[in-house]
Amino acid sequence: MVKKKIKLFGFFVLIVIVVLFSISPFLWQIITSLKSNEEIFSLPISYFPHKINFRSYIEIFTERPFGRYILNSLFVASCATLLCVFVSSLAAYAIARIKIKGGSKFLIVVLVVAFFPQIIYLIPLYELFGVLGLFNNPIALILPYATINLPFGIWVLTSFFKQIPKEIEDAAKVDGFSRGKVLFRIILPLSAPALATTAILVFILCWNEFLFALTFMVKDLARTVPVGIAMLSGASMYEIPWDKISAATVITTLPLVIITILFQRRIVEGLTAGAVKG
Amino acid sequence: MAEVVCKNLLKVFGKKAVAVDKVSFKVKDGEFLTLLGPSGCGKTTILRLVAGLETPDSGNISIDGKLVNDLSPSKRDIAMVFQSYALYPHMNVFKNMGIPLKIRKLNKDEITEKVSTSAKLLGISDLLQRMPKELSGGQRQRVALGRAIVREPKVFLLDEPLSNLDAILREKTRGELKELFSRIGGTVIYVTHDQVEAMTMSDRVAVINQGKIQQIGTPLEIYNSPKNVFVANFVGSPRMNLISGKVEGEWFRASKFSLELPDTVVREFISREKITIGIRPEDIYIDNSPLMDYPAIVNLIEPLGAQTLIFVKLEDINIRLISKSGVKVGEKINIRFDLNKIHFFDTQTSEAIEAR
Numbered sequence: 001m002v003k004k005k006i007k008l009f010g011f012f013v014l015i016v017i018v019v020l021f022s023i024s025p026f027l028w029q030i031i032t033s034l035k036s037n038e039e040i041f042s043l044p045i046s047y048f049p050h051k052i053n054f055r056s057y058i059e060i061f062t063e064r065p066f067g068r069y070i071l072n073s074l075f076v077a078s079c080a081t082l083l084c085v086f087v088s089s090l091a092a093y094a095i096a097r098i099k100i101k102g103g104s105k106f107l108i109v110v111l112v113v114a115f116f117p118q119i120i121y122l123i124p125l126y127e128l129f130g131v132l133g134l135f136n137n138p139i140a141l142i143l144p145y146a147t148i149n150l151p152f153g154i155w156v157l158t159s160f161f162k163q164i165p166k167e168i169e170d171a172a173k174v175d176g177f178s179r180g181k182v183l184f185r186i187i188l189p190l191s192a193p194a195l196a197t198t199a200i201l202v203f204i205l206c207w208n209e210f211l212f213a214l215t216f217m218v219k220d221l222a223r224t225v226p227v228g229i230a231m232l233s234g235a236s237m238y239e240i241p242w243d244k245i246s247a248a249t250v251i252t253t254l255p256l257v258i259i260t261i262l263f264q265r266r267i268v269e270g271l272t273a274g275a276v277k278g
Numbered sequence: 279m280a281e282v283v284c285k286n287l288l289k290v291f292g293k294k295a296v297a298v299d300k301v302s303f304k305v306k307d308g309e310f311l312t313l314l315g316p317s318g319c320g321k322t323t324i325l326r327l328v329a330g331l332e333t334p335d336s337g338n339i340s341i342d343g344k345l346v347n348d349l350s351p352s353k354r355d356i357a358m359v360f361q362s363y364a365l366y367p368h369m370n371v372f373k374n375m376g377i378p379l380k381i382r383k384l385n386k387d388e389i390t391e392k393v394s395t396s397a398k399l400l401g402i403s404d405l406l407q408r409m410p411k412e413l414s415g416g417q418r419q420r421v422a423l424g425r426a427i428v429r430e431p432k433v434f435l436l437d438e439p440l441s442n443l444d445a446i447l448r449e450k451t452r453g454e455l456k457e458l459f460s461r462i463g464g465t466v467i468y469v470t471h472d473q474v475e476a477m478t479m480s481d482r483v484a485v486i487n488q489g490k491i492q493q494i495g496t497p498l499e500i501y502n503s504p505k506n507v508f509v510a511n512f513v514g515s516p517r518m519n520l521i522s523g524k525v526e527g528e529w530f531r532a533s534k535f536s537l538e539l540p541d542t543v544v545r546e547f548i549s550r551e552k553i554t555i556g557i558r559p560e561d562i563y564i565d566n567s568p569l570m571d572y573p574a575i576v577n578l579i580e581p582l583g584a585q586t587l588i589f590v591k592l593e594d595i596n597i598r599l600i601s602k603s604g605v606k607v608g609e610k611i612n613i614r615f616d617l618n619k620i621h622f623f624d625t626q627t628s629e630a631i632e633a634r
Contacts, residue, residue, distance in 0.1 A: 165362060165364065167360045167361070167362050167364035168364045168365075168366065168367075170326075170329075170331050170351075170358070170360065170364065171358065171360055171364035171365075171366075171425075172366075173330075173331065173350070173351045173352065174329060174330075174331070174351045174352065174356065174357065174358045175352070175377060175378040175381065175425070176352035176378055176381040176382060177352070177381060181381070186366060189368045190367060190368055
């Protein structure tokens, strides 16, 4: 009995340590964002702001177009995620279920493409978007974001689709579903957990992407959040406005936290339970 | 309702695996035909060919006089019940049953009416709002059946629908299924490896092995006059005794064992040297009086309740017989064969030899 309690206590201590370790950088950002600029640099380090002030939160929206950055990021990341999940589910279904010659080889080719570093796409895309006049246009981010995340989406969804019992699809065919309806009314609803996982991760990658966003979005009002944060500057070029950067970081992280909490339910839900005898 | 005709169906998987080897059969309107065979014999593939889930390499399938080779499953007007039931896990029972109708663009009232009629027929009216994962195996099986009958298709295809149920439920459902299909008068093709299901439910049974129909006929025809050694061996439980040997004059001999053949059949055998005789366990009796008896030693007994399955050794041949009388292991008994019930097969071709 006592032994069990000690074990349980140790377990909780470990959990607390892991959680603290994981969230401490974020906590530090929150603390810093609430301090005044002087306090940030004061010694000894103050671990808790003497006077909580939300000045930096207000300033990034008033002095800088931070609201616009967030809207840009939301729009670009959402569109790219939807496009990526849609295209990869079509591709994954074809690979998983339709007998195509070389279907599995295609999967390996896709993986190889994913190995290429992002930077080798940068110059060709720069030229291309220049010719097409797409600078400062969200499409210049949506298309590449959706594309570079395709391999990931295709791999996750292919393996998930393969697990869905084939008899369910056969039953659907006999019941009168067309191929498309089988995919959209049976396979995709059953794959909700996999779709959610893919969507979250793709969204996070798009939300955080910096290189393309920095290169293709030249106008200040077209920028996304990561670039916007990098471009935050103080009164002089020698001053780094840590308070504002921290505030911006906190605000940027919030949507990700909210999305993850929202989708978490779906990921955990065992939707396939009850499909076949088990 | 309709008649199904299959002609010379051939299906080869990969390059060499012949799953269905030139199979032809006909299911009459309203008939219950069972495809019976061991696992891997091609019975499910035949069913999937009829359903349109597989494409035959050659041969024709017609339903109701119409060639359906190139029609998709949904256009063949068939319904199929799968071994795993294959319910849609994300839809409740009502939607599972109603969706085939919805796809066929029936209006809401019609769907509700038809689903509730079928649900009543199957006794699942109170389950309509449940999700498949909240149902027991037997209930899921009913929903799968409901999804099939709600459409009133021309042909029902059932792929081992009872194999996932426990023994008691299976026996109960067997009777209910038979009654259900005779009530709605459906043409049914039923696949099973369970000979009891085949014998009890079917109008006719097709015994299948290695992609070929071995014999097709009523359950009793198949039981009473198996056309070859495979059917003789596969149908009937406990299995038929098969003894191979040769004909010498009026005698059948297998090493030390010999049996005098009835006059009517002797003439047939003159030309053949090697034959196999088959006799069912219930056609062998323990009989301690007359002259024709064979002395045997009891090797093993398996009480089945009403009867006992007795394994005896007759000379050097093992024989199964069924009897009510109690014997003990090691006991010496006399057995007698019912000579009218012996089946004769040509050992080389495995085909039955008909006595003329």
